[in-house]
Amino acid sequence: MDIEKIKNAKTKIIGKKVEYYKEINSTHIYAKTIAEDEKNNGKVLIAEVQTGGIGTKGRSWYTGEGKNLAVTIILHPKVKVDRLKDLTVEIAKKIKEAIYELYGYELKIKKPNDLMFNDKKICGILTEIHTQGEKIKYLLISFGFNVNEDEFSEETKDIATSLKKETGKEFNREEILTRIIEKLENIKYII
Numbered sequence: 001m002d003i004e005k006i007k008n009a010k011t012k013i014i015g016k017k018v019e020y021y022k023e024i025n026s027t028h029i030y031a032k033t034i035a036e037d038e039k040n041n042g043k044v045l046i047a048e049v050q051t052g053g054i055g056t057k058g059r060s061w062y063t064g065e066g067k068n069l070a071v072t073i074i075l076h077p078k079v080k081v082d083r084l085k086d087l088t089v090e091i092a093k094k095i096k097e098a099i100y101e102l103y104g105y106e107l108k109i110k111k112p113n114d115l116m117f118n119d120k121k122i123c124g125i126l127t128e129i130h131t132q133g134e135k136i137k138y139l140l141i142s143f144g145f146n147v148n149e150d151e152f153s154e155e156t157k158d159i160a161t162s163l164k165k166e167t168g169k170e171f172n173r174e175e176i177l178t179r180i181i182e183k184l185e186n187i188k189y190i191i
Contacts, residue, residue: 001046005174011185013042014073015178021045025052027072028126028142034074035130035138041076042191044181068162069145069177077139077190081131084139087190088113088127091141094183095123102179103171105163115145120161122146139190145180147171 001020009015017040024030027045029052034040047070077084092109099105107123108116115123126142146162148170163171185191 001048002174003046006044006046006178006181009178009181011042011182013191014075014185015042015044015181017043019043019045021047023047023049023051026050027070028128028140031072031074031140031142032128035140038076040074043074044177045072045074046070046177067146067148067150067164069143069147069173071144071177072140072142073181073184075139075141075190077136079136079189080134081129081136083189084127084129084136087139087187088125090187091125091127091143091184092123094187095125095143095145095180098176098179098183099163102175103163105167117161117163117166120159120166122161122163122166141184141190143180145176147173147176 003018003020006015006018024047027047027050031045049065050070089109089111092115095115096107096109099107105117110116113125114121123143123145128140130137146160148164149162150164152160
């Protein structure tokens with residue numbers, strides 16, 4: 001993973017600080033341990049492999065080494081918590097736009113937190129907000145995006161997919177992540 005390419009995204013906050021892990025339990029779980037520190041605002045955590053990747057409702061999320069995106073973004077929005085009500089769907093829209101702009105593929109949003117390609121799950125989004133009263137202490141945006149995965153378990157092979165599985169082509173993960181974080185920074189109220 002070319003971290004410098006991600007740091008060079010056309011953003012002011014998201015991705016200017018990046019932590020990259022060859023292997024970690026979960027970028028989301030680790031982010032909780034450092035998220036309150038204001039200096040981590042906009043930090044992007046990336047894992048090649050997650051040994052305990054999580055999705056919504058405590059489900060696990062598999063990350064094939066060197067094939068997919070497993071990412072958590074730490075933010076400190078300066079808005080009231082109710083402003084973030086539909087944030088997960090807004091994030092899904094931005095990821096959908098990024099893939100369409102890059103490759104012309106039309107993903108579908110399955111509310112509240114999945115993106116589908118040819119009726120199979122290609123991306124899952126997990127958002128978590130920590131508050132103190134009405135004040136947001138931090139926001140975590142985590143997503144797993146199946147880019148070049150070509151091996152799926154028995155229980156997921158009929159419900160999950162990747163860009164490579166659907167198109168037969170290899171894709172550049174840095175290009176995808178860079179475009180996604182550029183799109184996410186356009187959600188002005190989270191910055």
